[in-house]
Amino acid sequence: MRQSLLDLIEKTIVYQYDLPNPAAGITKTIVSVDNDQCFKSIDKNDFTEIIYNSILEYSFNEFEIENKDYDKLHYIALQKRLKYNPDLDLDQKIKYGFLGEVILFSVLYVLFKSQPLIARGYFYNPLENSETKGYDSYHLIENNNQTELWFGEVKFHRNYKTGIDSIFKNIDKAISDDYLKTNVFAISNHINNLHYKGSKIEAVVKDWEENPYLSIIDELNQHNMKLVYPVMLLYEEDDLGYDDSIKNIPKYIQDKYTANTFSITVDYSIFFILVPMKDVKAIKEEVIKWIELKKPLMY
Template sequence: MRNTLNSLIKKTLIYRYSLQNKELNIDGMTLSNVKDDCFSCECETALAEIIYNSVIEYSFNQFDLTDKDYQKMYARALLSKIRFNPNASDTTKISYGFYGEVLLYCFLAHYYYADPIIARGYFYSPVDKKETAGYDSYHLVESENSIHLWFGEVKFRGSLSSCVHSAIKGLDKVISDDYLSSNVINLEDRLDQFNLKGSKLEEIILAWQENPEINIPQELAKYNMSLSYPILLVYPDKEPNYDDEIKRAVKFINDRYSAQKFKLSINYELFFILLPLSEVKKVKQDVISWIESKKPLI
């Protein structure tokens, strides 16, 4: 990630606190099994700048960005790495999913030190004009004793209820052995595009190629891998006070959803990242405007 972009993220997206927060009397999410994180936005125009500029890093692997003309690569990204049709209606443009996926990339790379296994843009099909179904992020944290697969989800919508319903309705599907296996297998044809060569995950995929009968979740467990599943919610705030807004969001979610146990063979961490905004639609409109005017990149 460009240093200027890292600096902009640091100044714009501010970590406030984690949940449960006893001092502020704010509960954690009943669905989460680790702490949830709450962020605020210092400047929503700067947030739009982050999304607009990060399309490059979201679309291409780091080794593809060395000494390249970013403006030309941005044009390529619009044609082959993200879903964006300049001739579509304003309503359709606002509904595109890349705004949230790009922002999730920024959070994971900057605040959670999770490098992408492969740029999410490689999953877009320019023929079908859509992204391949699956997790919204494929990032990895690999240390000597453990490996965390950061396969997350993001909802960036015009209401909290829409975000929450869409993110939670299929949790039992996405946090399961079958779905995890399918997503790991989905990486098979992209091994030569991996950002992180020689990873243990690569070994498992190669072993599966030799023996498709192996149980992928069992292989992941053998290498002490776990699933980190952040759910990033970007939604309009309703309360003038930030802490009151977080309380509102937590209560809204906890009143409707209780703790679940998921059928997953490896350890997992499920948590929420909350980012309330005053003008969700305006952020997207700024990004659209800059794409169409070909605003210079930072």
């Protein structure tokens, strides 16, 4: 990642506290295994810059970007690495999923030190002309004894209830052996394009290709791999302030949903990354404006 972008992310998206937070009287969500983590967006224009610039690293592996013209690659990404139709009206454009996915990418990469396994742009199919399927992130952390697959989801809505309802509509599917297996198969189609070479997930895929009668899930367990499912919520800050904006999330989930038992046999964790902010709609509109103007990227 460009150092200028990395520095901007660290300066702009600032950690506040974990949940549960007894001092503030805020619990973590009823589905979270690890602590939820809460961040604040310090500057609206800088946050917009992060979205606009992160399209590049989201769409391409680092070796594809090195010594290239960033502005040309950015334009290529908008043509064939994510869904973007310049002919749509503004209200439709600000609903594009990549506006949140690029932030999830950058936050996992910079603030959680979770390396991208492969650029998300590889999974977009221009022929389908639809939002990219699968998990919203393909990152990993390799410890000595365990590989963590950080395969997460993000929702970027003004109304936090809309984002939460969308998450819980598919959460059982997302945290399941079947969905994890399907996504590992999708990764296997791009085995030669992995950003992170020599990883255990690469070994799992190659073992399976040598013997396709093996169970991918059994192989993941055999290699002591874990699914980490970070769920990022980007939403409009409550008029009552930051802490109330955070408190709204676990309360709404507890009032409307129950803690599920997921159909997954791989070790897993789930936690929320909460980022309330001002002017969600204005930020999205500004990104679209910059795209249309072909605003030069940071170097």
